[in-house]
Amino acid sequence: MKILIVNASDIDGGAARAAYRLHRCLLNEGVESRMLVQSKLSNDLTVIGPKSKIQQALGKVRFALDSLPGRYFKNISKTLFSSGWVPFSTIVNRINEINTDIVHLHWIAGGMMPIEDLAKIKAPIVWSLHDMWAFTDGYHYDSAFDIQKFGLAEEPKFFIKPKIFKRKAKTYRKLNRLTIIGLSKWLKDCSKHSKLLGDKPHVNLPNPIDTSTFSPLNKIQARAFFNLPADKKIILFGALGAISDQRKGSRELFEALEYVSADYELVIFGSN
Numbered sequence: 664m665k666i667l668i669v670n671a672s673d674i675d676g677g678a679a680r681a682a683y684r685l686h687r688c689l690l691n692e693g694v695e696s697r698m699l700v701q702s703k704l705s706n707d708l709t710v711i712g713p714k715s716k717i718q719q720a721l722g723k724v725r726f727a728l729d730s731l732p733g734r735y736f737k738n739i740s741k742t743l744f745s746s747g748w749v750p751f752s753t754i755v756n757r758i759n760e761i762n763t764d765i766v767h768l769h770w771i772a773g774g775m776m777p778i779e780d781l782a783k784i785k786a787p788i789v790w791s792l793h794d795m796w797a798f799t800d801g802y803h804y805d806s807a808f809d810i811q812k813f814g815l816a817e818e819p820k821f822f823i824k825p826k827i828f829k830r831k832a833k834t835y836r837k838l839n840r841l842t843i844i845g846l847s848k849w850l851k852d853c854s855k856h857s858k859l860l861g862d863k864p865h866v867n868l869p870n871p872i873d874t875s876t877f878s879p880l881n882k883i884q885a886r887a888f889f890n891l892p893a894d895k896k897i898i899l900f901g902a903l904g905a906i907s908d909q910r911k912g913s914r915e916l917f918e919a920l921e922y923v924s925a926d927y928e929l930v931i932f933g934s935n
Contacts, residue, residue, distance in 0.1 A: 665695045670769040672702040673710045677903045678770035678793035681870045688871045701775045725749045725774030743803040745772035755780040778830050787840040798857035800828040831859050844868045896925050901932035
């Protein structure tokens with residue numbers, strides 16, 4: 664089977680790293696996998712990036728243009744907003760030029776392609792959701808939305824949000840061979856209950872982990888290696904932007920620690 668993984672970047676960001684790890688895992692299992700990105704930062708020959716420096720520069724311009732409408736909402740929500748409107752993308756043409764059995768989409772915002780281009784993809788589509796953007800009216804995450812009301816125009820005075828919702832709805836109706844993957848059960852359920860993607864088949868399929876790299880070690884040796892105390896409980900907390908991104912749960916963690924009486928050490932990874 665031939666698989667084409669599509670993501671805005673290959674190794675920049677959490678979604679990119681997850682998609683790239685999946686790509687490498689498929690190759691290691693003998694599956695013919697390739698990865699198509701708007702911004703290539705690795706030197707992996709199996710990753711297809713911009714063909715020229717001009718295309719590379721245009722990718723950055725497209726990212727900036729796509730984020731412009733979100734500036735209207737900067738005082739409402741700090742959540743990333745993408746409109747998926749920037750035209751004249753060559754990504755869908757490159758997807759169709761590659762002989763593949765399945766197109767596996769991941770994080771495709773940031774001006775990578777307009778929403779409407781999804782309907783032009785010829786091969787069956789599998790879409791792994793790394794956030795909520797696929798089934799909202801522009802936000803990548805917004806806890807203020809009720810799970811049953813994702814996509815509704817919460818602020819009708821901002822005309823672009825209902826338009827994004829309608830554009831997605833019109834495009835998704837044309838996608839008869841689309842399967843949605845929720846990387847967590849929670850995200851799968853959110854998408855399954857959404858107005859935009861609720862009628863599509865859904866699967867819960869977590870990100871793969873290379874257990875030859877990430878595997879249990881002797882606890883005493885591990886503590887010594889990281890210079891951690893041997894006589895305390897260790898509480899481990901980690902995420903990309905673990906402290907700066909409030910969605911990752913640092914505030915709730917610090918509140919919960921007020922109720923912990925044991926002698927512990929808090930270890931945080933992924934924080935900038």
